[in-house]
Amino acid sequence: MNPAALNKLEYYRILGELERFAMSYLGIQHIRNMTPLTQLKAIRHRLDETEEARALLNAGASVPIPSLEGIELILDLIGTGYVLTERDFGHLIQFLRSCRQLIKYMENKSAIAPTVSSYASSMHELKPLLSELERSIHAGRVVDGASKDLAKIRKKILVAEERIKRKLDSLVSRYKGIMQEHVISKRGDRYVLPIKKEFRKMLNGSVLDESASGQTVFIEPSELQTLQMELNLLHADEAREETKVLSELTSMTEQYEHELRMNADTVGIYDFIIARGKYALSIGGRNVGINQEGLIRLRSATHPLIGASMVPLDFAIGDRYKTLIITGPNTGGKTSALKTVGLITLMVQSGLLVPVGEGSQCAVFDEVAVDIGDGQSLEHALSTFSAHIRNIREILQTAGRSTLILLDEMASGTDPGEGVGLSIAILEELHKRQSTVVVTTHFTEIKNFAARTPGFENARMEFDTETLEPLYRLRIGEAGHSYAFVIAAKLGIPESIIARSREITEAKAVTARIAEAGETSAKAAEIDSAAALPQAGSASTEAPEIAEADEASTTAPASSGSGTRATATENVEAASPPLFRLGDRVYVPYLKRSGTVYETMDAKGNVGVMIQQAKHRINHKRLKPFIAAEELYPDDYDLDIVFESKENRKKRHLMKRKHIDGLTIETKPDEI
Secondary structure: OOHHHHHHOOHHHHHHHHHOOOOOHHHHHHHHOOOOOOOHHHHHHHHHHHHHHHHHHHOOOOOOOOOOOOHHHHHHHOOOOOOOOHHHHHHHHHHHHHHHHHHHHHHHOOOOOHHHHHHHHHOOOOHHHHHHHHHHEEOOEEOHHHOHHHHHHHHHHHHHHHHHHHHHHHHHHHHOOOEOOOOOEEEOOEEEEEEEHHHHHHOOEEEEEEOOOOOEEEEEEHHHHHHHHHHHHHHHHHHHHHHHHHHHHHHHHHHOHHHHHHHHHHHHHHHHHHHHHHHHHHHOOEOOEEEOOOOEEEEEEOOOOOHHHOOOEEEEEOOOOOEEEEEOOOOOOHHHHHHHHHHHHHHHHOOOOEOOOOOOEEEOOOEEEEEOOOOOEOOOOEOHHHHHHHHHHHHHHHOOOOEEEEEOOOOOOOOHHHHHHHHHHHHHHHHHOOOEEEEEOOOHHHHHHHHHOOOEEEEEEEEEOOOOEEEEEEEEOOOOOOOHHHHHHHOOOOHHHHHHHHHHHHHHHHHHHHHHHOOOHHHHHHHHHHHOOOOOOHHHHHHHHHHHOOHHHOEOOOOOOOOOOOEHHHHHHHOOOOOOOOOOEEEEOOOOEEEEEEEOOOOOOEEEEEEOOEEEEEEHHHOEEEEOHHHHOOOOOOOHHHHOOHHHHHHHHHHHHOOOOOOOOOOOOOEO
16 A cells, blocks of 8 residues: 555554554554555454454453563563563563463453454463462562572571671660761661761771761771671672572573563564454444445444544445545535545554444455645645646556545646546546546536446535535535535625626536537637626617517527527427526527526516526527526525625515515516
């Protein structure tokens, strides 16, 4: 797997979270070396291990994982000629006791965790070694019974210390009048008396120290020197005998080097497995089915690093379609959905349980490739578009049937027309290679391409147009909107600008549809230019044109199937009158203009159409449907924003609330 892709999907953050549950240096080492596997059987085995670990933890008692404190140093020193210390043997005793406890624990848990418990069979209790260590070492000290000679020496030391104590008591009693204070001190390992400086010649002995003020001297009485010399010699004998005992214990430990390393390695594996089980409990992880057919089906999935605050994601790919185009507003959750799918895939291939619902399925991929974030670099003079293209180039070098590709904000950072064309070509190439691809985008052309191309599917992130808040729910099978007009209107952009924006956008859609229907490029350009004319003066010129127009002589845009032109009358005779609804965008052929239906057809067959803020009543025979209202506006959109002025809408709102004298709404008469 590409480390850059793992980093972008925050895989290494997951490893950091997992480390918190490890107890040993070997467990942490296993976690840091962990990478996604690609073999189905190996992944299944590791997932089942983690599931058993979670079952053990759910059973109640904590798993007695031995501490490896000090064991790493011991294993490094064995065989080097170094004599292990009392502290080292203390760590070793604790380790062997814990190993014995773990072996017995796993023997009793074979029914709950047959695979995990079987690893304990490779461990060794090492009873002879443990017994000898416990006999010789206690509380970090070599005990008297470790050897006969050591016991004899320590008895002599006790006798010598008792003689020195009696002698000190006698000296204190004799010289208490010249002592600075009635206490016995030590300098190094030698006993001294604190004598007032002016009386130092009254005590026969050696001055070993002096106080900071110079008023007290610390003298070792000559009567103690012989006794203390004898005690020091005994301590030297004790140290030599202790070293001898430690050397023999070290030699015995080296005989079990292989078994000790086997135990330590097994403990590291247990620590790694149990840490995965603890992490699964912390995130609500669940075991999943896996396959090599590229089928991903996630139910109620959440991003492991976001947790319960994330709206659960339902996601599917790999059955009817292998490329999914996700659209929706900014901050709507598109990138989060992309990262959730990628990270859960990596975690499953690493043997980790993931926060998903029952019945979820994950596919096993040889490679997970991502292009998330623009990757701009001032140092390397890379633009947003250049960074995207560099990533795409690397993806194309390895993309194949067993590749999961995640592309965020495709076609961004360059001219939309060229960017869209390049993006569609790339998607076609990836589809030919049978890669599994998930893409986020704002571009309608890519959505339309997905809607009409086999193997592709659209999806949208839901959005609440009333509160301007994303709902973070993914709905597969529907193309989404960016809701730019809705958000802009809610945030205070003037309505005239919003209305003009809609007209420009719709005019481009009209041009595109005419071009797709077989119209010449000149015709499409003419309509686009007409739609972009200034609003001023349009109402005064349109009424005469409509009144004088000859219905029989006007022509409609060519149908997509024939390539020949037909009159509006012929079209009406050939088909039943279309049903125009409020908000529908219609095309008026003889005016070469598009407009919006503000009033449905009356008894005479006339439809109310608003063309650049001027309202007209036009016979339905003279209209052609172009864009349905549901394609232009979100659900429950208030069309009064389009048809009425801001002042009139405020007045109408007040009228609904209460009666206000003198409050009237004036409307211009419709053009006929």
